[in-house]
Amino acid sequence: MELALDNCMLLEGDKLVLKQVVINSGKISEINEVGEQRQGVEFIYCNGNVLLPGLIDAHVHFRVPGGEHKEDWISGSKAALAGGITTVVDMPNTSPSCTTQALLNEKKKIAERDGLCNSFFHFGASNNNAIELEQVHGIISFKIFLGSSTGDLLVTDEEKLKKIFSTAKERNMVVAVHAEDEEIIQKNIKKAKELGWNHAKYHSSIRDNEAEFKSIEKALSLQSEIGNRLHVCHVSTKEGIELIRKAKQDEQAVTCEVTPHHLFLDESATEELGNFAKMNPSLKSKRDVEALWKGVRDGTADLIATDHAPHTLAEKEKNYWEAPSGVPGCETLLPLLLNAVNEGKIGLKHIIELCCENPAKLYGLKGKGFIKEGMDADLVLVDLKKEIIIENGNLFTKCNWSPFSGWSLKGVAEKVFVQGKEVGP
Ligand code: DOR
Ligand code: ZN
Ligand code: ZN
16 A cells, blocks of 8 residues: 655755655655645655655664674664664674675574664675685675774784775775774783773773774775775774875775764763773764864765664673773664754754765665655654653663763654654654
């Protein structure tokens, strides 16, 4: 049966206009003037609320297999829908890491069975899966960790990196990098231990600006030698975003993303939140945050992606050295961004580019990211005036805490449609 979302606001150019969006067999079949009458069509009246393309979160860790106590596809996708996200791209640093076709197929089966949203997959590039990289299908990028983080995916050997970049080039595949320099991190860890540091407030001195700068520089230099497409995940520093701006000016094939936590928090949050604000890359200074916003505004940042990386309360309550890095981010994504729209920090058009259109284009996600006839009916109806308070213990993510707990935000997802079906929030 057809479904008509009537009286919803769509962004056309720079203007919001009232329209009717008709959905048939999971796709957007027509965009009509408001109020058009049709026989045999179910109507949903949208009260003039804004309809956005469902958000695409190009960077999540849903923890299957091996970390189901932190998140699984049921809890993770519910958190996604609450945050206006209809498509997620899952990362490979699971247990075991997703570095073979067989493991990928297994993960896809589970995502298909349990997930309430659309799913795509990054594939892990390791020190010993060169053949798999040549043959694997059903993925959208090769993910490399240039600095160690959660999981066992770290590649630092120059020759191996070159081989991975070359295979990506041959296959027109994006190389997505976690860019932090392992040598600098290890040197800083040694120093921190000598000084007896044991608190998340030192995390940004260990995973420092130089570590990110050096690593992005290296990735850019490999890209320029080999000519593949490069995507820098979660840029967190002024130096990093400036390096990427310069590379783009020089027409290098590079894109990058920033996370909500690096945009809305700075390193001072670690004083109070401790390990609940410990993630890699670390939160940086206010100066860095400003530079990231500048990068968002001038188009240096291509995407906003959450790096949703849940860990349990018990894991986070360990001492600094033992507590894992990462924070959940899916269900706070849209409220944080809509609140920023309400505060005049960013425009809706820009959010659609960063969270819908650009990720769809970058990763070639067919049918996604745009409200147009023929596209998938992945949609989110938002209420820009409704306020919510983010609260630990009252969340969909299995870890059930958020670094934004206590924040009052204006702007939420009212209804979420995945391939034409109302599924949330
Ligand atoms: O903070 C992080 N957590 N950074 C990463 O690179 C990995 C992630 C995780 O999987 O926990
Ligand atoms: Zn990462
Ligand atoms: Zn990540």
